[in-house]
Amino acid sequence: MKNTLQEIKDKLSGDSSISEDKKNELLSLLDELEGEMGNVGSGDQMNNISSHVKRTTEEVIKEEKNPDLIEKALNDLRDSVTEFEVSHPKLFEKVNNISAMLASMGI
Numbered sequence: 544m545k546n547t548l549q550e551i552k553d554k555l556s557g558d559s560s561i562s563e564d565k566k567n568e569l570l571s572l573l574d575e576l577e578g579e580m581g582n583v584g585s586g587d588q589m590n591n592i593s594s595h596v597k598r599t600t601e602e603v604i605k606e607e608k609n610p611d612l613i614e615k616a617l618n619d620l621r622d623s624v625t626e627f628e629v630s631h632p633k634l635f636e637k638v639n640n641i642s643a644m645l646a647s648m649g650i
Contacts, residue, residue, distance in 0.1 A: 547593040548577050551600050558604045561648065569644055576637040583631045592634075595620040596641060603645045617642050 552573055555566055576596070580589045599616040602608070624638040 545577070547590070547597050548573055551593075551597050554600065554604065560604060560606070565644075565648060569641070569648075572637065572641050572644060576634075576641060579631075579634045579637050583627065583634050592620075592623045592638065595623045596638070599642070599645050603648050613646070617646055 552570055555561065555569060555573075558566070561569075573596075580592065583589070595616070599613070599620045602613045602616045620638065620642055624635050628635045
C-alpha cells in the first residue's frame, strides 16, 4: 500500500500537465488518505484501494485522456471503499475527495 501511494506521489510530482496548486492539493489528499488507511482494515483491502487510486490517477494524467476509462476507474475506486462507508467514514470521505478532484481534472 505505501509503495503504491508513493508511486502515485512520484508520478504526480513529475507530471507537468497538472498545475502546481492542483498537484499540491492532490498530494496533500494522498497524505491524508495514507494516514487514514493505516488505521483501517486488512492489508489486502488497503492494497485494493491504493491500486484503484493509482489506476485512476494514471488515467487522469495520461496525455491522451479517454473519458470512458477515467469514468470506469473512478467508479471502481468509489466501489472499492463502499464497504467502509459506515464503519470508517473518514476513509470513505478521503477517497471521495480524491475521486472528486481527479474527476474534475480528467473530464
